[in-house]
Amino acid sequence: MPPRLSSLFLILILALAPVARSTAQSIRLPDIGDPSQAYFGPDEEQRMGLDILRQLRERGAVVDDVQSNEYLDSIGQSIAIYADQNGAPFTFFMVRDSSINAFALPYNFIGINAGLLLATQREDELAGVIAHEIAHVSQHHIVRAIADMKRMTLPMAAAMVAGAALAAASKQAGQAAMVGAMAAGAQHQISFTRANEQEADRIGMQLLARAGFDPRGMSDFFAKLERMAGGEARNRVPEMLLTHPRPENRAADTQDRIEIPPVRRTAPRDRKAYDLAKARVRVLATDDNNSLIRDIETLLAKGGYASETAERYAYALALRQAGRYDDAQRQVDRLLKNDPDRLAFRIEAAELALARENRTQGWRLFEEARQIYPDDFTLAMHYGRALATQGDPKLAMRLMQPHLRRRPNDPVLYASYAQAAQRSGDVAATHATMAEYHYLNGELLSAIEQLEQGLRNPGLSPNQEAQLRARLKRIRTEAIAQDLPVPKRDSP
Incomplete structure (x- = not known):
């Protein structure tokens, strides 16, 4: 085939x-x-x-x-x-x-x-x-x-x-x-x-x-x-x-017809970003992390690679995944020495520190990266998800909030925000964003249930209540159109 x-x-x-x-x-x-x-x-x-x-x-x-x-x-x-x-x-x-x-x-x-x-x-x-x-x-x-x-x-x-x-x-x-x-x-x-x-x-x-x-x-x-x-x-x-x-x-x-469209001159793209993306996907896609580590070690020893930086980045990711934190740290230190402002390397350094239970260093590294990339979505997600589980959930919400409007089809973003909202005690935001998470995963009945639970919260502001009701109405209409067993309930 x-x-x-x-x-x-x-x-x-x-x-x-x-x-x-x-x-x-x-x-x-x-x-x-x-x-x-x-x-x-x-x-x-x-x-x-x-x-x-x-x-x-x-x-x-x-x-x-x-x-x-x-x-x-x-x-x-x-x-x-x-x-x-x-x-x-x-x-x-x-x-x-x-x-x-x-x-x-x-x-x-x-x-x-x-x-x-x-x-x-x-x-x-x-x-x-x-x-x-x-x-x-x-x-x-x-x-x-x-x-x-x-x-x-x-x-x-x-x-x-x-x-x-x-x-x-x-x-x-x-x-x-x-x-x-x-x-x-x-x-x-x-x-x-x-x-x-x-x-x-x-x-x-x-x-x-x-x-x-x-x-x-x-x-x-x-x-x-x-x-x-x-x-x-x-x-x-x-x-x-x-x-x-x-x-x-x-x-x-x-x-x-290769000569027909003239190539427009634009700012040169970052070649290293392509190499690093391939390296990252190699680690994400493997079914045998230990074999991948051995293959990378062989390549690094023989010098048979297209990009040493990309190989060492894949090596660091695979080592962290295997729990070999000291070995991963040596690779990350080497990568940062040669390219200190590369966001992927800074994120890996911060997450490696958290994996080693050095939270003080992990938060410091994330904050240093945020000073360089204050509005970056990738950093907001990595930093925000870490904060949502083991740090300041309100800071996590502030980091991710601007991206909710820009990325309405990202279930991971909604799930991460909901987790932070739950830890911070924001009941309305928890149910609203969990509803969107379920909706984006095709779970319309679960989304309806989340919105109805949110509407039962006595501490809702008029604006929060109006937003929840409007979203509930739209999702219920869509669920009925798909012949889903939407229960008839009194208004929460």
Whole structure:
């Protein structure tokens, strides 16, 4: 199988096929009414995107690591500013998956697999994939494909059920049947999807050039996929039954027009940020931390690395994760000596001090970092979460409060703020932010319960009560529309 699966077709198969509804791994799409419509309003797009994202979180597929997601966001936003955002901000997130893939969801949500980041060799390649997915969203490819898929899901799913049954008896026959079922569905929309992919490539390259990235990053990455998919695998699936044009065709196609978009001169990006992001994701994605430590030690001993700084950063993270605090400290000290103002290193030093139960030093290091980066979201989250659990919860709330309005789709932020609010005794804020946490994780009934509990608090101000009631009304309406068993209760 080619290393890059269809970012569009695969997510729709998972989202729409009724055969998957009996499993905990299914991703459900809400009922969007007439599937023949090619355009959905912003409310419908938002509901679809949030619903899929919630279910990805339920499956543990979203990597809730602030630094990794902020790095993706820095690239994505620098590209998205030149795209049609369809009235909604773009949200970029890391997916806990080792496969080389990325996908776009309605309402400007874009997921990047950890495996894709690790497979890139330079930031321009990563930016090329992100630009391609941004183009899918800006051109409404996703919602149009959903509408088209809705018309042919049932017969295709029935064929896939038969294929799954065959697979239980004969692996080879079952695989052939399931491939045939997917091919039948793809046949219905293949030219539509190929045209979209080519358009996303063309627009993505223009976006890359305008944002100051090298458009050759896109073609370079396609060429890499061609090499990775070499051998017999390339000839097993007919080209017209693939929802993406073959990587070699795309590489040639993008290479042919590489000179069309002139690259806009921008401030040079921080190359080290890319190396450090890859290093961090390597540690987050590993299933065997001890083996990773041994591999890094071998690389450092032999000098076989692309970036010594990135290897030592990964080493420090892995050592702390293994509880080897003294060894981790030596690596962090070395990193800070060479790059004392690097926020990632300052955060690691502070968190390492707290892990060693040296709170005085940990708070001092966090405060020193805050003097340099007073409004930084990454620092606010790391510092705020530490304060929420073992420090001053009111300071934690002050640090995170400004970001609640700026990042309304971040459940980790809401959970951290709720924890700080609970420790500080702010009952209204605790229930309000826990409600948002549950809402963003698809737990609408739990969100309703939190808001109702908050409204029972006798110490509410008129403004707090009005805000809680307004939010409760909206979530109850949404839950009823989804046929959830919303209990009828008297007003709290």
